[in-house]
Amino acid sequence: xKLGWRIWLLIIVLLLSFLSIFGFPPQFLQKGVVVNSVExxxxxxxxxxxxxxxxxxxxxxxxxxVEDYTGALHGKYTGEKVKTEIKTKDAELILFSDxxxxxxxxxxxxxxxxxxxxxxxxSRALIKAQDKTLSSxxxxxxxxxxxxxxxxxxxxxxxxxxxxxxxxEHFMLIEIAGATPNDLEKLISEQGKFEAKIANETVFIxxxxxxxSVCRNDxxxxxxxxxxxxxxxxxxxxxxxxxxxxxxxxxxAKITEDLDLDNSNPEYLSEKLDLYLxxxxxxxxxxxxxxxxxxxxxIQISGSGSGATQDDAYNSAKEEMNExxxxxxxxxxxxxxxxVKLDTISPVLGKDFIKSIFLAGIFAxxxxxxxxxxxxxxxxxxxxxxxxxFSEIIIILGVASLIQWDLDLLSIAGILATIGTGIDQQIxxxxxxxxxxxxxxxxxxxxxxxxxxxxxxxxxxxxxxxYWAGAGLLKGFTITTIIGITTGILITRPAFTExxxxxxx
Numbered sequence: 273x274k275l276g277w278r279i280w281l282l283i284i285v286l287l288l289s290f291l292s293i294f295g296f297p298p299q300f301l302q303k304g305v306v307v308n309s310v311e312x313x314x315x316x317x318x319x320x321x322x323x324x325x326x327x328x329x330x331x332x333x334x335x336x337x338v339e340d341y342t343g344a345l346h347g348k349y350t351g352e353k354v355k356t357e358i359k360t361k362d363a364e365l366i367l368f369s370d371x372x373x374x375x376x377x378x379x380x381x382x383x384x385x386x387x388x389x390x391x392x393x394x395s396r397a398l399i400k401a402q403d404k405t406l407s408s409x410x411x412x413x414x415x416x417x418x419x420x421x422x423x424x425x426x427x428x429x430x431x432x433x434x435x436x437x438x439x440x441e442h443f444m445l446i447e448i449a450g451a452t453p454n455d456l457e458k459l460i461s462e463q464g465k466f467e468a469k470i471a472n473e474t475v476f477i478x479x480x481x482x483x484x485s486v487c488r489n490d491x492x493x494x495x496x497x498x499x500x501x502x503x504x505x506x507x508x509x510x511x512x513x514x515x516x517x518x519x520x521x522x523x524x525a526k527i528t529e530d531l532d533l534d535n536s537n538p539e540y541l542s543e544k545l546d547l548y549l550x551x552x553x554x555x556x557x558x559x560x561x562x563x564x565x566x567x568x569x570x571i572q573i574s575g576s577g578s579g580a581t582q583d584d585a586y587n588s589a590k591e592e593m594n595e596x597x598x599x600x601x602x603x604x605x606x607x608x609x610x611x612v613k614l615d616t617i618s619p620v621l622g623k624d625f626i627k628s629i630f631l632a633g634i635f636a637x638x639x640x641x642x643x644x645x646x647x648x649x650x651x652x653x654x655x656x657x658x659x660x661x662f663s664e665i666i667i668i669l670g671v672a673s674l675i676q677w678d679l680d681l682l683s684i685a686g687i688l689a690t691i692g693t694g695i696d697q698q699i700x701x702x703x704x705x706x707x708x709x710x711x712x713x714x715x716x717x718x719x720x721x722x723x724x725x726x727x728x729x730x731x732x733x734x735x736x737x738x739y740w741a742g743a744g745l746l747k748g749f750t751i752t753t754i755i756g757i758t759t760g761i762l763i764t765r766p767a768f769t770e771x772x773x774x775x776x777x
Contacts (some may be wrong), residue, residue, distance in 0.1 A: 289669065309323055320363060330356065331344060414444055415444055471527065475527060483514060505584070521567040541561060644657055652775050661694055686756065687756060
């Protein structure tokens with residue numbers, strides 16, 4: 273039987289969708305692990321290892337997955353520098369270090385389909401400014417600054433974007449895979465306003481205006497200096513260098529020029545450099561007499577952390593230092609923020625949900641096909657209905673992979689809604705094919721398609737407001753449903769009418 277152009281169009285789009293989903297060559301055939309992140313200033317980074325590269329071998333051992341990678345490095349590092357050979361798709365690297373490569377890896381994804389937070393697990397927060405209604409420009413600036421802060425912390429798999437609701441109020445939506453709500457709340461609940469003052473006069477603030485550079489991950493100018501026992505536990509000191517802009521250095525010189533010497537400590541000036549974070553004094557640093565009236569561009573910031581054990585104190589000091597470095601680098605958030613909604617999703621829940629939805633979809637399609645067969649007594653019509661419904665699912669997933677859309681629970685709900693709408697419309701086609709024998713099959717199919725076209729525009733118009741409803745949280749449902757019904761009206765429905773026409777003839 274000669275196939276019409278509508279069916280050929282469906283076949284071609286299906287093939288392209290499979291390529292979009294699985295890639296070429298297919299991703300599920302690839303071996304190795306993908307590098308998710310590389311610690312800057314590490315040996316691996318210096319040798320050229322970068323995020324996104326695929327590791328194929330370690331010390332000549334083939335790496336098929338994360339377990340192989342972990343096994344290849346297990347017990348290798350005992351405190352002395354050893355040689356590690358890493359082969360990637362692009363290069364062969366040789367590392368000499370006393371510790372394992374400071375990278376994170378994961379198994380290569382089997383498909384190009386990206387899953388959202390609801391399926392992969394993590395935390396999501398809907399944020400707005402306290403006591404202020406943000407404009408579109410202001411929320412975009414907030415997203416940019418927040419992105420910088422998360423980048424400095426080295427957090428990967430984070431999605432930050434502006435959203436708005438039907439009333440026009442603007443929000444910031446943050447999604448982080450693998451993070452807990454407490455982690456997320458801590459990162460965004462504090463404004464991070466940093467000020468350094470001498471005699472209550474501001475010398476410099478956090479951000480690029482006054483800070484040229486901040487030393488991080490370099491033991492020569494940053495690190496934990498010492499840990500000492502204290503009452504009830506331990507405390508550890510940290511210090512790191514900060515490089516000021518010329519304007520900030522000149523302001524420092526102008527303010528210190530009029531200061532006297534400290535009577536009790538003549539090697540220091542009479543005032544200290546007070547450090548404030550969110551208007552709270554976090555430290556006061558002595559100013560050496562040699563800095564009096566001097567435009568210095570480098571200063572030392574110090575502080576401490578405490579804990580019940582030495583390890584707790586060390587980790588606390590490291591966390592305090594990282595937070596202070598981050599605020600100095602990125603500056604303060606322009607507004608105090610309020611968390612409107614905070615969610616957490618378990619990845620286990622997401623996997624179970626996908627399995628349940630997959631099985632439910634299969635049974636629903638089979639049930640619909642059985643009913644079609646019992647009503648119309650035609651096996652070919654039932655098979656045509658199943659094939660076109662499956663085709664719509666594949667095309668939706670193909671488009672989502674192409675545009676890198678994150679599929680979440682609402683997106684899957686949109687796919688299910690598309691399947692239901694598609695089956696309804698295909699029943700219309702089958703019913704019309706049996707009606708009014710005075711009309712030709714071509715005329716009956718045209719009449720059925722006109723009904724379907726009217727339904728399409730009605731659904732499309734009703735979906736558009738949902739794009740902004742719930743501050744954008746319904747966007748996944750809207751996007752996948754629009755993709756699905758548009759695919760139906762342009763590709764699968766014409767192909768199905770062509771199949772029914774040929775069956776009837």
